[in-house]
Amino acid sequence: MLKSFAVLVLMFVLGNTSVAQQVTEWTPAQVNTKIKANGAFTLLDVRTPEEFVEGHIPNALNIDVNGPDFEQKIMKLDKKKPVYVYCLAGARSKTAASILKEKGFQAVSMQGGIKAWKSAGLPVIKGR
16 A cells, blocks of 8 residues: 555656556557457456446446555456556556556556547446
């Protein structure tokens, strides 16, 4: 927990750290292609539960990157599966993907977040 907080502080203070630079980013179209391929993956929405209910990508899990138990919850995910991470516009997903990579996951951040996903006309559902 303290380590992820330190990473967040450094990313905020320094702007663009080497950890953030290591994060792979894909467009919504690239993520959608992977989803349609039906391979093994985890789709992770790192926004707040309130944001998630307002609209999310079908079959996404919701774990708030700013929640106190984020690291504990992500450790329950399957490290053998790539994790496609998104948020509202892309900043929180990059932070979350950095933390996931530090923990040994294959993580990809979606550029532009759910805003870009919606702009591309891709499906969104409301509720849990």
